[in-house]
Amino acid sequence: MAGLLSGLANLGLGNLADAKVFEEPKEEKKEAAAPIPPEQLEKDMVYDRVYECPMCSSKIASKVMKSGKAKLVKSDQDLRPVYEGIDPLKYDVIVCPKCGYSALTRYHAAGLTPTQRKLITENISKNVKMTPRTEEIYSYEIAMERYQMALACAIVKQGKASEKAYICLKTAWILRGWQETLDESKPETESQKAELLAAENEYLTNALEGFMTARTKENMPICGMDEYTVDYLIAVLAARFERYDVASRMIAGLLGSSANPRMKEKARDLKESIVLAMKKKNQ
Ligand SMILES: [Zn+2]
Incomplete structure (x- = not known):
């Protein structure tokens, strides 16, 4: 069977006789995607x-x-x-x-x-x-x-x-x-x-020491963080260096405080990861 546009040869458009109806133009797309260096x-x-x-x-x-x-x-x-x-x-x-x-x-x-x-x-x-x-x-x-x-x-x-x-x-x-x-x-x-x-x-390690000192000696907010954020940060850093006593104390304080639910959720996640880490350590 002849192409969909075969009749157009009479109108001088014979070069389109085999044109594909649904084929996307490829060349142009490639050029448009040239990446910008970071x-x-x-x-x-x-x-x-x-x-x-x-x-x-x-x-x-x-x-x-x-x-x-x-x-x-x-x-x-x-x-x-x-x-x-x-x-x-x-x-x-x-x-x-x-x-x-x-x-x-x-x-x-x-x-x-x-x-x-x-x-x-x-x-x-x-x-x-x-x-x-x-x-x-x-x-x-x-x-x-x-x-x-x-x-x-x-x-x-x-x-x-x-x-x-x-x-x-x-x-x-x-x-x-x-x-x-x-x-x-x-x-x-x-x-x-x-x-x-x-x-x-x-x-x-130095950040942890500094925030622990600041927590007892300075008025909140510090560095734009409220007391709950500071306590959470201390807990994360203490856990990283296996100071689980400090981390647990901060987390217990946070869970019993009026910190917002999102912060309490983060504290619970951290508590779970500490429990896992301690189990692993004792194996
Ligand atoms: Zn200067």
């Missing part, structure tokens, strides 16, 4: 925001994630937020390239007391040699340098336990994000991962 995607999600350094009054341009641009994929058990296409945690420290004063965005605007200014001048600004940075996006190496600067400044200015704990927690999250981006096919990845994981655990 670096470009990240570049599109950040912009330079100008801050004033509370130490030297310099105008600092710091990269910030555009709000509403990235999609939250999940939260880890210790509340680390994971986004699609970008790790916004890399952009949460403001560093002054002139005097070295660095802080988490949350604490940057809080300013400094005269004593703290003196301590920063003596112990940071006088000695620091900052590397000029012109990168359009921050690598994990750069992010680590920024977090370490923030921690150094928090220690030197004798900041609150909660501030230091929060920096340690977020630094650990940076190290975790870094591990997740490593190329598994490279032979050096295994040892690099082990090194980063060891550092992550060191930061988390």
Whole structure:
């Protein structure tokens, strides 16, 4: 039988005689799907925001994630937020390239007391040699340098336990994000991962100590977290390091409190995972 359009030859359209009615055009589709490199995607999600350094009054341009641009994929058990296409945690420290004063965005605007200014001048600004940075996006190496600067400044200015704990927690999250981006096919990845994981655990241990101190000495909320969130976080970190007595105490407190049902659910899940871990350990 002739094609559906065979009659059109008389009208000069004989080339369409064998045209397939339901065949989709292939070539164009392929071209449209050209992937955008991840670096470009990240570049599109950040912009330079100008801050004033509370130490030297310099105008600092710091990269910030555009709000509403990235999609939250999940939260880890210790509340680390994971986004699609970008790790916004890399952009949460403001560093002054002139005097070295660095802080988490949350604490940057809080300013400094005269004593703290003196301590920063003596112990940071006088000695620091900052590397000029012109990168359009921050690598994990750069992010680590920024977090370490923030921690150094928090220690030197004798900041609150909660501030230091929060920096340690977020630094650990940076190290975790870094591990997740490593190329598994490279032979050096295994040892690099082990090194980063060891550092992550060191930061988390310090975060745990700091939050436990802050819990008894500071007024809630701390680091933007209410008392239930802080207790939950302490429980998660304590469980990670097999300090089950601390974890169990926090969980019992949470379950008997007026924390919201979602938080209680998380506490129950954690309790279950601790029971399993203890059983495994005793086997
Ligand atoms: Zn400065």
